[in-house]
Amino acid sequence: DVKVTQSSRYLVKRTGEKVFLECVQDMDHENMFWYRQDPGLGLRLIYFSYDVKMKEKGDIPEGYSVSREKKERFSLILESASTNQTSMYLCASMNPSGLTDTQYFGPGTRLTVL
Amino acid sequence: GESVGLHLPTLSVQEGDNSIINCAYSNSASDYFIWYKQESGKGPQFIIDIRSNMDKRQGQRVTVLLNKTVKHLSLQIAATQPGDSAVYFCAENRQRINKFYFGSGTKLNVKP
Numbered sequence: 258d259v260k261v262t263q264s265s266r267y268l269v270k271r272t273g274e275k276v277f278l279e280c281v282q283d284m285d286h287e288n289m290f291w292y293r294q295d296p297g298l299g300l301r302l303i304y305f306s307y308d309v310k311m312k313e314k315g316d317i318p319e320g321y322s323v324s325r326e327k328k329e330r331f332s333l334i335l336e337s338a339s340t341n342q343t344s345m346y347l348c349a350s351m352n353p354s355g356l357t358d359t360q361y362f363g364p365g366t367r368l369t370v371l
Numbered sequence: 372g373e374s375v376g377l378h379l380p381t382l383s384v385q386e387g388d389n390s391i392i393n394c395a396y397s398n399s400a401s402d403y404f405i406w407y408k409q410e411s412g413k414g415p416q417f418i419i420d421i422r423s424n425m426d427k428r429q430g431q432r433v434t435v436l437l438n439k440t441v442k443h444l445s446l447q448i449a450a451t452q453p454g455d456s457a458v459y460f461c462a463e464n465r466q467r468i469n470k471f472y473f474g475s476g477t478k479l480n481v482k483p
Contacts, residue, residue, distance in 0.1 A: 261414070292473075299460065299475040300415075315470070347414055359405060360462075360471060362414035 260284070261363035263348055269369045276335040278366050280348030288353055289331035290360060291315075291323060294345040306331055307353075338370045383480040390448040392477045394461035397442060401463040406435060406446045409476070410457045418446070418459075448479075456481045 264279035282289065288307050292300040292315075302315030304323040312323050320342060324332040331350075335342055345367050349360040384390045396404075402423040407415035421428045421435045421444075428435050434447040444461050460476035 266412075297475055300462075300471075300473040302470060305470075359417050359420060361417065362407075364412075364414045 261348055261350055261361050263346075263363040263366050265366050266364060267367050267369075269371065270335075270338050271371050272339060274335075274338050274370075276338050276368065276370075278333040278335075278346055278348075278368070280331045280333070280350075280363055281329050282331075282348075282350040282361070283329065284350065284352070284361075285328065286350035286352045286361075287328070288351045289325065290349040290351075291321075291331065291333045292347045292349065293317070293342075294347055294365070300347065303333065338368075340370050342368065343370045344368060380476075381478045381480065383482060384451050386451060386453060386481055386483050388451055390446075390451045390455070390479060390481075392446045392448075392459050392479065394444040394446075394474050395442060396444065396461075396463050396472075398463070398465060399439070399442065401465050403464040404435070404437060404444050405462045405464075405471075406433075406444075407460055407462060407473075408455075408457045409460070415460070451479075451481050453481050453483060455479060 261282045270276050290305040291303045294300050301317050303321050306312045306325040322334045345365050347365045348363040351360045405420045406418040408418050409415045419430045419435050421437050426437050432449045436445045458476040458478050460474045462471045462473045464471050
C-alpha cells in the first residue's frame, strides 16, 4: 500500500513565524501535491511538483513556497505565517504513469496560527 | 467558471439502507473522476474511480455512475454501515494534467 506521511498532525504557530510542513511518500511517486482544506471550500491546490527540484504553482500559492530536494520528500514552507493560513494541510502523491491517476493522501496537518 | 460541487451538504441514512451521494461538474473536458472518503481527523481515502469512456463502475458495496450528458456523478453505497459515516467528495481530472478539482463534500451520517 502507498504510504504518505506528514511530519505533524497538529501544529500551533505564532504570526510571523516560519513554518515547515514535511511530507514523505514511500512509493517512488513522481508527482507530489500540497493542498489546504477549509470548510465549505474543499481542497485547494497550493503547489505541486512533478520531479525533483521542479515545482508548479497551484491555485493559491501566495504566502507559500515549496522544496523538493529528494523524490520522496516534498516540503511546504510558510515564510511568515498569518492567521488566514490556519487550515488543514494535506499532502498527496501520485504516479502519472501508473494504472490509475489516483492521488494518495497523507493524514493531514492541522495548523493553527495565533 | 469551472466548478465541482455537491448537491447536498449532509445526508442521513438508516443503517442497512442504500446511500446515494451526488456531484455535479461543469467542464465537459473532464475525463477522469474519483470519489474519496474522509473520516474525521484523517486524510482522504480513495474509494472508486471512473473514466469518461464508462458510465458505470462497481466496487465492493459501491457503485459510481457517470452521466456525461448532464455532467453528473453519483456514488451509491449499498447496505450502509456505521463505518461509512464520513465526508465524501468527488474530484475531477482533466486530460491527465496534474490538477484535480475537488468538491466541498457531503457528510454522510449513518443512524443505527
